[in-house]
Amino acid sequence: MENTPKWYDAHLQDYRKVAYIKSKEEYDELYNRSINDIDRFWSEQADKYLTFEKRWDSVLKYDFNTADIEWFGGGILNASYNCLDKHVDKLKNKVAYYWEGDNPAESKVVTYLELYNEVNKFAAVLLANGVKKGDRVIIYLPMIVELPVAMLACARIGAVHGVIFGGFSAESIASRIQDCGAKIVVTVDGGFRAGKPLPLKKNVDEALTRCPEVTKVIVFKHAGMDLKLDPSKEIWWHEAMADPNLPSYVKPEPMSSEDPLFILYTSGSTGKPKGVLHTHAGYLLHAAMTNRLVFDLKDDETFWCTADIGWITGHSYTVYGPLINGFTSVLFEGVPNYPGWDRYWEIVAKRKVDKFYTAPTVIRSLAREGAGWVEKHDLSSLKLLGTVGEPINPEAWRWYYHYVGRDWCPIVDTWWQTETGGQMITPLPAVAPIKPGSCSFPFFGIDPVILDPDTGEEVKYPGQEGALFIRKPWPGMARTVFGDHQRFIDTYFSRIPGMYFTGDGAKQDEDGYFWIAGRIDDVINVSGHRLGTAEVESALVLHPDVAEAAVVGFPHPIKGQGIYAFVTLNQGVAKTDELRKGLVNLVRQQIGPIATPDAIQWADALPKTRSGKIMRRLLRKISAGQIDDLGDTTTIADPSVVDTLVKGRVVLNA
Numbered sequence: 001m002e003n004t005p006k007w008y009d010a011h012l013q014d015y016r017k018v019a020y021i022k023s024k025e026e027y028d029e030l031y032n033r034s035i036n037d038i039d040r041f042w043s044e045q046a047d048k049y050l051t052f053e054k055r056w057d058s059v060l061k062y063d064f065n066t067a068d069i070e071w072f073g074g075g076i077l078n079a080s081y082n083c084l085d086k087h088v089d090k091l092k093n094k095v096a097y098y099w100e101g102d103n104p105a106e107s108k109v110v111t112y113l114e115l116y117n118e119v120n121k122f123a124a125v126l127l128a129n130g131v132k133k134g135d136r137v138i139i140y141l142p143m144i145v146e147l148p149v150a151m152l153a154c155a156r157i158g159a160v161h162g163v164i165f166g167g168f169s170a171e172s173i174a175s176r177i178q179d180c181g182a183k184i185v186v187t188v189d190g191g192f193r194a195g196k197p198l199p200l201k202k203n204v205d206e207a208l209t210r211c212p213e214v215t216k217v218i219v220f221k222h223a224g225m226d227l228k229l230d231p232s233k234e235i236w237w238h239e240a241m242a243d244p245n246l247p248s249y250v251k252p253e254p255m256s257s258e259d260p261l262f263i264l265y266t267s268g269s270t271g272k273p274k275g276v277l278h279t280h281a282g283y284l285l286h287a288a289m290t291n292r293l294v295f296d297l298k299d300d301e302t303f304w305c306t307a308d309i310g311w312i313t314g315h316s317y318t319v320y321g322p323l324i325n326g327f328t329s330v331l332f333e334g335v336p337n338y339p340g341w342d343r344y345w346e347i348v349a350k351r352k353v354d355k356f357y358t359a360p361t362v363i364r365s366l367a368r369e370g371a372g373w374v375e376k377h378d379l380s381s382l383k384l385l386g387t388v389g390e391p392i393n394p395e396a397w398r399w400y401y402h403y404v405g406r407d408w409c410p411i412v413d414t415w416w417q418t419e420t421g422g423q424m425i426t427p428l429p430a431v432a433p434i435k436p437g438s439c440s441f442p443f444f445g446i447d448p449v450i451l452d453p454d455t456g457e458e459v460k461y462p463g464q465e466g467a468l469f470i471r472k473p474w475p476g477m478a479r480t481v482f483g484d485h486q487r488f489i490d491t492y493f494s495r496i497p498g499m500y501f502t503g504d505g506a507k508q509d510e511d512g513y514f515w516i517a518g519r520i521d522d523v524i525n526v527s528g529h530r531l532g533t534a535e536v537e538s539a540l541v542l543h544p545d546v547a548e549a550a551v552v553g554f555p556h557p558i559k560g561q562g563i564y565a566f567v568t569l570n571q572g573v574a575k576t577d578e579l580r581k582g583l584v585n586l587v588r589q590q591i592g593p594i595a596t597p598d599a600i601q602w603a604d605a606l607p608k609t610r611s612g613k614i615m616r617r618l619l620r621k622i623s624a625g626q627i628d629d630l631g632d633t634t635t636i637a638d639p640s641v642v643d644t645l646v647k648g649r650v651v652l653n654a
């Protein structure tokens with residue numbers, strides 16, 4: 001692997017024979033049409049991927065100053081119809097999901113017909129429990145088939161789902177329920193992680209002590225836990241589904257193109273996580289089209305996106321994208337290292353997965369355990385690999401390419417966000433050579449530009465780094481922050497008026513390839529999970545002994561970024577390990593295990609400007625150990641603070 005070429009194209013000739021998009025010329029032609037001939041191009045795509053009950057009146061209307069965006073206005077369709085009814089006759093015996101349990105002895109094969117039946121039945125259960133069009137339904141389930149069933153049942157009756165990742169705490173669940181005003185929660189007794197049961201229902205119980213407006217809880221029995229339900233509001237999923245009076249068919253609710261489909265909470269640089277809202281037609285089209293073209297997925301191929309459905313990646317590439325296309329996917333409940341570090345490869349070999357999509361943090365942790373785990377399995381079914389969530393470092397890229405991809409599979413490094421709904425900048429496998437670490441070129445309809453975030457001027461091309469903006473709307477983009485449209489405008493459309501601000505730094509090289517540098521705001525990316533430093537700080541300062549806290553991300557060999565907290569205690573409080581543990585627990589309880597700080601450094605004082613602003617830039621350097629390169633410290637009120645912090649830096653052995 002030493003003499004690695006500048007780019008990789010071993011697959012290119014082979015893919016040019018089979019791929020949907022066979023050359024750079026073809027890509028350029030389509031790309032230009034997607035940007036300049038919006039009405040025609042996007043009408044064709046919508047006709048190809050979606051079935052409307054009533055066709056749209058206009059393709060696109062928008063105003064980026066007020067952040068009002070309408071795609072396929074006047075159109076009527078239903079997401080569940082497009083995922084199931086549309087092709088259930090033809091695909092009834094085709095596998096929709098190969099479900100693989102945390103326990104390798106457990107697996108399930110679910111066909112399109114079975115999924116269709118379950119979704120209809122659960123839609124009837126929701127209706128019977130009073131759920132109406134437009135109501136929000138919170139779903140807190142592990143990676144089991146009932147998760148897509150619940151989502152699609154909501155979509156079928158026009159309810160808006162809000163899936164919460166199983167790694168979030170009771171506190172996080174409560175604040176999301178309150179924010180979206182859900183009256184019903186769908187959950188489970190427990191899930192499994194590496195053989196250990198996780199008491200998910202317990203988290204819901206705790207959350208609901210603060211959510212009196214929730215009047216119904218539907219509980220799926222998965223972990224065989226001995227639970228007593230509260231008969232005044234809680235019901236078992238299996239009992240509700242067994243009701244003989246339940247209709248086996250529920251007519252899909254006619255939804256306008258711009259009716260809400262789901263809310264997904266994500267972290268920003270300020271305040272609490274925001275409820276990013278996605279709507280019907282545009283989102284569904286973007287998810288379906290990218291799923292087919294970016295992975296160059298063929299109808300007889302098996303796809304596996306390892307992301308949890310609790311994140312946008314799972315929404316778009318385990319649920320909506322694959323099902324609209326009628327693809328077969330893997331749905332995996334467990335973790336990559338249980339029972340051994342070859343669990344992924346065992347499943348790839350067992351299900352003959354053709355195209356595989358995961359996160360750089362996973363690749364780094366697998367690579368650390370050695371290639372032996374990969375080599376134990378026959379991975380010859382793999383034809384394409386993908387990554388998402390954070391920039392991929394060249395070592396991880398080469399390991400993935402060499403050991404998993406046999407020095408042949410293209411790797412599509414897909415850059416996108418919860419707010420973008422689907423992939424935005426990404427290689428397509430037959431278009432151009434791939435450069436490790438670059439997400440290549442924009443997908444159809446995506447018009448990115450790199451600007452100086454303060455002046456709004458374009459940076460020098462090629463090579464200069466700036467902030468990544470998107471000039472025009474694309475179908476899958478978020479439409480608002482639930483309940484707070486002004487926050488949507490302020491966060492995404494105000495930095496440079498008239499453009500969507502991504503929050504990421506980026507540059508373009510001399511060949512036009514895009515390279516993402518990571519967040520330029522106070523969002524950190526821990527194992528591909530977004531966290532706002534402000535959220536972690538708010539959790540820490542809840543502790544009665546804490547006077548002040550500043551949190552930054554620092555480079556972490558596996559997680560990409562780790563969480564480093566500088567904490568100032570109240571006068572006279574002893575700096576004990578006990579207290580440190582207490583603070584870690586407090587953060588886990590307030591946000592969830594994914595926000596566990598990797599390091600807590602006691603700081604008698606924090607470096608501040610004379611106007612009292614914490615100098616995070618300095619804290620980032622200190623946490624990363626870049627102390628020879630602290631930059632300009634002349635604006636700091638008390639320079640001795642920095643020396644003390646440098647001496648007290650916590651060194652981690654990850």
Ligand code: WTA
Pocket residue numbers: 266311312313387388389390391392413414415416417418419439502503504516518519525528529530
């Ligand atoms: C980062 C996940 C570099 C980026 C789909 C973005 C990436 C944030 C990549 C969104 C990539 C995602 N290369 N960085 N291929 N993909 N990111 O909302 O900082 O969980 O803004 O969406 O992840 O994270 P989110």
